[in-house]
Structure formats: C-alpha cells, structure tokens
Amino acid sequence: MDDARAARVAADPRYRELVRRRGRFTWALTAVMLVAYLGFILLIAFDKAFMARPIGAGVTSIGIVAGFAVIVLAIVLTGIYVRRAARDFDPLAEALRRERDA
Template sequence: MDEAQVDRILHNPKFKEMVAKKRNLSWTLTAIMLIVYVGFMLLVGYNKEFLLSSISGGVTTWGIPLGLGIIVLSFILCAVYSYIANNKLDQLNEEAMREVEAIAQQKGQD
C-alpha cells in the first residue's frame, strides 16, 4: 500500500467516524472507571472512619461493598464496551473496510 492509499484511507469519512466513536467510547469508560477508583482511594485516604463503620451494626463495613462494587463496575464497563463494539462499531468497521478495499482495488486498476 502506498502513501496515497494510506492518505485516502485516513481521510475516509467512515474510517474517521469509526476511529472517533471508538476513541470517545474508550475515553468515556476509562474516565468513569478512573473517577470511581480515585474517589475510592481518596475515601480510603481521607475518610477511613466511614469505610470502617458498620453497615447495619454487624460485622460488614462500608469498605467491603464499595470495594466489591468497583470490581463489579469494571466488569459492567467491559460488558458495555463489548456490546457497543460488537453491535455498533463492527458495522462501521465493515463499512470502512469495504471502502478501503475499494480504494485498494482502484489502485490496482490504475
């Protein structure tokens, strides 16, 4: 593939749309996870008493469900990414690949 083909692919609207949507989705989910995780770490650092306090007067403290919640959230965010990637981004990827193949075939005919 020569530079002209690469340039045409990089400036292809479908390719640009796919890259933008993937980037926005990745950064959004990353920001959610970082905010939650950093928030938990700040809670650990600055409000240990809350995390050590009992939920209902029993043995379980607030730290346990919050920590487990972060782990569960990571699985949920992974599932959200997989669902969107498989149902929306794959369609854009296929459309972009069809256009890339058309660009490559045009070069072969030239």
Template sequence: MSEHPPEERDWTEVQSSAEFVELRRRLRVFVFPVSAAFLVWYLGYVLLADYAHGFMATKLIGNINVGLVLGLLQFVSTFAITGLYVRYANRKLDPLAAKLRDSIEGEGE
C-alpha cells in the same frame, strides 16, 4: 476508496476518509467519557481509603464494611464497563469497521 491493492494503498487517504473519521469519532464517544468516569470512581475510592478511615470502616452487615463493598464494586464496575463496551462495539463500531475493511480490501466494490 482507490482501486489499488491494500499493499499499495495510500493509508493517509484511508485515515482521512469519512468512514474512518466516523469510526474514530464513535470510538472516542464511548472510550473517553467512560475512562474518565472510571478514573474518577477509582480515585474516589483511593482517596476514601486513605483519608476517610472511619467511613470505610463502617460496618454494614457482620464483618462486611463500606471499604470492602466499595472495593468489590471496583471489580463489578470493571466487568460492567467491559460488557457495555462489547455491546457498544457490536452495535456501533464493528459494522462500520467491517464496511471500511471491505472497501479497503476491494470486496465492497
């Protein structure tokens, strides 16, 4: 990076740096596929709830039916995705972001 203090830095230079490009690539590698998968899963649930009443009303145990289980799994999948993202960010994003921040702030020089 250049030798200017952060307030005088050319931010287009930072955005075009290899480190920043790699950070954005790593973020997109996780966020886009996981977001798409979750939206498909959620849309599938909504479509089943709207068009497959018989299937969703199928009793599994006592008064617990398929619709209730799938609805609860929506919450479980949300928490699972959050946990996976935190783990991914800690391993793949945060170290690179810290390195980039240090180089921008001049501590890595």
C-alpha cells in the same frame, strides 16, 4: 498499506465518524474507571473511619461494599465496551476494510 490508500481511508467520512465515536466512548469509560478507582483509594487514604462503618445492623462495612462495587464496575464497563464495539464500531470498520479490498 501504502500512503495513498491510508489517506483515502483517512479522508472517508465514515472513518472519521468511527474514530470520533469510538474515541469519545473510550475516554468516557476510561474516565469513569479512573474516577471510581482513585475515589476509592482516596477515601481509604482520607477517611478510614467512614470506610469501616457498618452499612446496617451487622458488621459488613461500607468499605467492603465499595470494594466489591469497584470490582463489579470494572467487569461491567468491560462488558459494555465489548458489546458496543461489536454492535456499533465493527460494522463501520468492516465496511472500510471491505472497500479497501475491492
């Protein structure tokens, strides 16, 4: 791709829209994952007793539920990104690609 073409795409408002929307989404999801995981690790580091407390009458602890929640969250966030990318971002990128070929 030559620089003139790149500059033309870079100046396209749809491109700027794509970069801005995807960027916002990307960093938001990254922040959610980071906070959830580091929160989990810090809870373990600072309050082991809390994590060991049973959630109900049985033995299953808050820590086990929290751990599984982090695993499920990781998979769910991944799924959300893939869905949104296919629905919102791909058509924009596709339009920009097609125009460049034409």
